[in-house]
Amino acid sequence: MDLRFLFLSFIFGQVCGQNTNFIIGTGIADITGPAAEIDMMGYANPAQTTSGIHLRQYSRAFIVADSANKSRVVFVNVDACMISQILQIKVIEKLKNVFGSLYNESNVCLSGIHTHSGPGGFHQYVLLDVTSLGFVNQSLNSLVDGIVMSIERANANMKPGNIFVNEGELLDSNINRSPSAYLNNPADERAKYKYDVDKNMTVLKFVDASNKPIGMISWFAVHCTSMNNTNHLISSDNKGYAAQLFEAAINNNSLPVKGKFIAAFAQSNLGDVSPNIKGPHCINTGKPCDILTSTCEGKNELCIASGPGKDMFDSTKIIGENQYKKAMDLFNSAKSMLSGPVDFRHQFVNMSNITIKINDTYSVSLLFTYLFLQASEPYPWQPQIASTQLLRLGDFVIIAVPGEFTTMSGRRTRDAVRDSLIKNGLPSTTKTVIAGLANTYTDYITTYEEYQIQRYEGASTIYGPHTLKAYINQFVFLAEAMVLNKTVPVGPKPPNYLSSQLSFNLPVVYDGQPSGQVFGQAIKDVSLKYLQNSTVSVTFVSANPRNNLMTEKTFLTVEKQNSSTDWEVIATDSSWNTIFAWERTSTLFGESIATITWDIPADQPTGTYRIRHFGYAKPNPLSEAIKEFTGSSKPFQVVTKKLKFDWRDFNRPQYWRYFKALGHYKKKYQNLYNTIP
Numbered sequence: 001m002d003l004r005f006l007f008l009s010f011i012f013g014q015v016c017g018q019n020t021n022f023i024i025g026t027g028i029a030d031i032t033g034p035a036a037e038i039d040m041m042g043y044a045n046p047a048q049t050t051s052g053i054h055l056r057q058y059s060r061a062f063i064v065a066d067s068a069n070k071s072r073v074v075f076v077n078v079d080a081c082m083i084s085q086i087l088q089i090k091v092i093e094k095l096k097n098v099f100g101s102l103y104n105e106s107n108v109c110l111s112g113i114h115t116h117s118g119p120g121g122f123h124q125y126v127l128l129d130v131t132s133l134g135f136v137n138q139s140l141n142s143l144v145d146g147i148v149m150s151i152e153r154a155n156a157n158m159k160p161g162n163i164f165v166n167e168g169e170l171l172d173s174n175i176n177r178s179p180s181a182y183l184n185n186p187a188d189e190r191a192k193y194k195y196d197v198d199k200n201m202t203v204l205k206f207v208d209a210s211n212k213p214i215g216m217i218s219w220f221a222v223h224c225t226s227m228n229n230t231n232h233l234i235s236s237d238n239k240g241y242a243a244q245l246f247e248a249a250i251n252n253n254s255l256p257v258k259g260k261f262i263a264a265f266a267q268s269n270l271g272d273v274s275p276n277i278k279g280p281h282c283i284n285t286g287k288p289c290d291i292l293t294s295t296c297e298g299k300n301e302l303c304i305a306s307g308p309g310k311d312m313f314d315s316t317k318i319i320g321e322n323q324y325k326k327a328m329d330l331f332n333s334a335k336s337m338l339s340g341p342v343d344f345r346h347q348f349v350n351m352s353n354i355t356i357k358i359n360d361t362y363s364v365s366l367l368f369t370y371l372f373l374q375a376s377e378p379y380p381w382q383p384q385i386a387s388t389q390l391l392r393l394g395d396f397v398i399i400a401v402p403g404e405f406t407t408m409s410g411r412r413t414r415d416a417v418r419d420s421l422i423k424n425g426l427p428s429t430t431k432t433v434i435a436g437l438a439n440t441y442t443d444y445i446t447t448y449e450e451y452q453i454q455r456y457e458g459a460s461t462i463y464g465p466h467t468l469k470a471y472i473n474q475f476v477f478l479a480e481a482m483v484l485n486k487t488v489p490v491g492p493k494p495p496n497y498l499s500s501q502l503s504f505n506l507p508v509v510y511d512g513q514p515s516g517q518v519f520g521q522a523i524k525d526v527s528l529k530y531l532q533n534s535t536v537s538v539t540f541v542s543a544n545p546r547n548n549l550m551t552e553k554t555f556l557t558v559e560k561q562n563s564s565t566d567w568e569v570i571a572t573d574s575s576w577n578t579i580f581a582w583e584r585t586s587t588l589f590g591e592s593i594a595t596i597t598w599d600i601p602a603d604q605p606t607g608t609y610r611i612r613h614f615g616y617a618k619p620n621p622l623s624e625a626i627k628e629f630t631g632s633s634k635p636f637q638v639v640t641k642k643l644k645f646d647w648r649d650f651n652r653p654q655y656w657r658y659f660k661a662l663g664h665y666k667k668k669y670q671n672l673y674n675t676i677p
Contacts, residue, residue, distance in 0.1 A: 020160040021339045021394070023072075024206050025063040026215040026262040027153025030552045031079065031146030032056045033119035033139040035234055035545040036582050038505065039132035041081040042116025043229040046131045050119055051232035052545075052581040052594075053555065054313075055240050056574035057118055058257060059143075060264040061150035062206070062215055063158060064393055066342040073344050073391045074108040074154070075398065075435070076147055077217065077264035079236040082112040082403075082437040085383050085494050086124040090144045095151065103151065105439075105490075106346035109391055109400045110147065112437040113267050115224040117235035121505070124497040127381045128441065135501035142549055161214060164205040164334035165396055165431060170326040171199060173319055174222040176407065177274040177305065180292050181446065181453040185408050197221065197273045197407050201323070202433045203330040204338075204396070213250055213261055218242075218327040219433050221268040221407065226275045226316035228306075233579060238275055239265035241320030241576060246327060256574040265323055267436040269401075269410020271444050271457050275319045278307025317576075340394030345478040348491030349386050351442070356466040356473075366463045366470060378500050382462050385494040387439035388471070390417070390478045395430040397421060399475055400438035405445045406457055409468050410434045412447065413475060420476045424483035440494070445471060510621035511543035512590035519543055519617045520631025523593070526611065529637045533602040536611070538633040542594035543617035545582055547626045555580045555615060556596045561608040561635065570609075577601060590621075600638055608635050 032053065040048045057079035065072035088110055095103040121136025122143055123129045132139075176182050176196040183190070190196075198221045206215035224237035236243070242265045244256055251259020280289040280303050282296035289296055289303035296302035309315035357363045389400040399417055401410075418432045444460040451458040451465040461467050481488050513519055524539035545555065556578060558571035573580045577599040585591045596611050611633040616626045 020162050020209050021067055021337070022161055022163060022342065023065040023067065023069055023158050024161040024163070024208070024214065025154035025156070025158035026206065027061045027150040027155070027157070028257050028262050029059050029146040029149035029153065030056060030257070031059045031143050032234060032549060032551065033142040034136070034549060035119075035555070035580070037544075037546065037584075038119040038121060038136055038139065040117055041120030041122070041132065042114070042118075042225070044131045045229045046133075048229050049232060050234055051583065052234070052579065053573045054233040054235045054579055055244070055576065056256070057115070057234065057236050057240070058243075059147045059150040060243070060262050061147075061154040062217060062262075062264070063151070063154045064163070064342055065158065067160070071342045072107060073342055073393070074103060074151060075217065075391060076108070076110045076150060077266045078110055078112050078143070078147060079115060079240050080112045080118055080122075080143060081114055081116060081120070082441040083110040083439055084123040084128070085385075085387075085440045086496065086498055087122055087140060087143055088387065088439050089494065089496055090140065091147050094144060094148045098148070098152065099155070105348075105387070106389070107344045107391075108151075109389055109398065109435060109438055111266055111400065111435045113224050113236065113239045113265065114270060114404075114437055115227075115235060115237040115240065116229070117227045117231050117233065117237055119234065121503070123441070124501060125380055125382050133505050134503040136503065136505060138546065138549070142551065146551070159208050159214075161206060161208045162211075163338045163393060163396075164207070165336050165338055166203045166205070166330040166334035167431075168201055168326060168330050169199045170201045170220060170322060172277060172308070173220075173322040174199070174273045174275060175277050175279060176272050177280070178272045178450075178453075178455040178457055181450040181455040181458060182272065182406075182408065184449040184453050185447055186449065189408070193411070198269065198410065201326050201330060202431070203327055203334060205331050205334040213331075215261065216246060216263045216327065216331055217266055218264070218323065218330075219266045219268045219435065220323055221270045221273045221410070221434075221436075222275045222319065222323075223270050223273055224267075224275075226312060226319050228312045231312060233581065235316070238316050238319040238323065239267070241316055242323040242327065244574075244576065245321065245324040249328065255569065255572060263327075265327070269405040269407055269413075269434045270436055271404035271406035271409065271446065273407060274305060275315065276305035276307050278305070280305040338394040338396050341392060343392040343482055344390060345482040345488055346387070346389040347474070347478065347488050348494060349388055349474055350384060350492050351386050351463050351467075351470065352384050354470045356469050364466055366466065378502055379497040383440055383442055383494065385440075385492055386442050387494075388474050388478060389439060390475065390482055392482060395427050397430065397432045397479070398435050399432055400435045401445070401471065402438060402440040403442040403445050404436060404457070405434060405468075406447065406450060408447050408450065409445050412468065413472055416472045417475050417479045420479040421483055424480050426483055508544045508546050508618055510590045511547070511592070511617040511619060512586065513541055514591060517541045519615070519629035520613060522631055522633050526633045526636045529639055530600055531639060531641045532600055532604050532606075535597060535599050536636065537595060537597045538611050539593050539595045540613045540631045542582060542592050542613065543615050543629070544592060545615065547618050548616035550614065553614070555594070555613065557612045557614075558598050559610050559612065560605070561610070567610065571598065604638055606638050606640055609638055610635050
């Protein structure tokens, strides 16, 4: 099958692609994990468990081959907190089962957007799974299956096309959350930059042979922490919302992920970069937190960063819209076309074996710092082997870094790799971009100077103060090898600890329904009418969402009636204006409810609507069998609020009080009133 596909792609390129430089494929798939009772990955807060969905998580894959179809690379943007080592291992295993040697560790890059509102438990190291009560197989499988499916879909629709690149400045969307550490970098280095975070956005525009848009990737450094640690709804945060906006605009407002065009908002050197642009303030005084310790009166729990919105949903919306608008502007104005080879270099590196030369007489090893962090049983605390990778699209190079590089760490890495590429033969126009949280997660990577301050990022740089230097040396090595067409050793393969994973998450024992009620029954139904720009809510007897993740489906629909028998789905559980909130009402009896909320848009067409709920229940604790159920609200009307204005109303006493208070008197309006028939 693969050889037939390659042959057809080659012939197609020869016939249709005379004016194209690449063969391009795009694909998207659902990766949403368990929406109930699983700790979220990111904030390390054991109390922050999943209890529903606001925005589903997706994997967006982009495959690019050269025009002769001899070499190809894959970039996958994943709506997850990061890419774990075991996740990369299992994805590559599954790809090899499907495609043979076509896709492997060397040419496939998996990059996480760093949302803190997705299910955890998909790592294989103690420190990264401890708050999720160990390993969660359902979380890992949903990620693996969805990522592979997105690559399969991209592989199936490859066609000749071109890629354009553009860059621009986006303001009011990110701040440095550790300015004291940043200020410890050399003054002459800081003087080269206008801001203490990267404000630059880089966009790739993908078009087919007829110049029709087929995809977009945007890189911009900002944490996906607009949704804070009180959130319990699965969400792809500001970058996921930006992607939905972009796709809706190109796909003519189709339902989420239903159109052909795919937009990815990828992560970059975000380590010290926050979307909460109001900055950290003391909740007890309103004053700024202490800049060195992020405390208020010595207490870190009183220091909270927020903004720019009135709540976390509003903040997510604003930061997402900012990225979407800037990306669209750069997309529409992109004129610089990429051309040249498609290439890649990859190597696994044992970070504990690296020695850094400080000067002619002094070298340091990363081994001691690494060993200090390790546990022996049942498996290590943190990964020892890191994945390092470069992808080349002509004179555009993606640096896939295995963690959270801070602003200055990313700048140094970009510059070092670019200098090496140009020194060894690439044109001076070569551009480099950091793709963050890629292939493996090795925590934070600060500069040597930032490490000394021991802010959160420095304290979480697990291989010690010289970690950045080790990574820069490695990426420069890969850059030189790629330009000079040298092969590099694969390096030590990472271990697979899957068989020894521990999990303390209880399975779904059974689902109960209150006496006289059935699964899917609306127990708090809708009203008969709702105004545009208002909110409708309905509560159903439900069951545990872990029984069926509803992958590529939905736990809810909002439907508009077009005829007596025809209902059109106009929103799902991945739509911005819906919320699927699940709640356990009785642990003993296994009972739960689902409340579905729809914020009716101000421009929503009037008409008859209904809200439906879908799920699966496990009614028998002695059997693993589950049964499907559905429920529906009563039909309700969405109406327009019409303001009826009658001058006669001014003769009512309560109105005259207001006019008098404003300095207006009844006499002034009496003549006008008398003239109205």
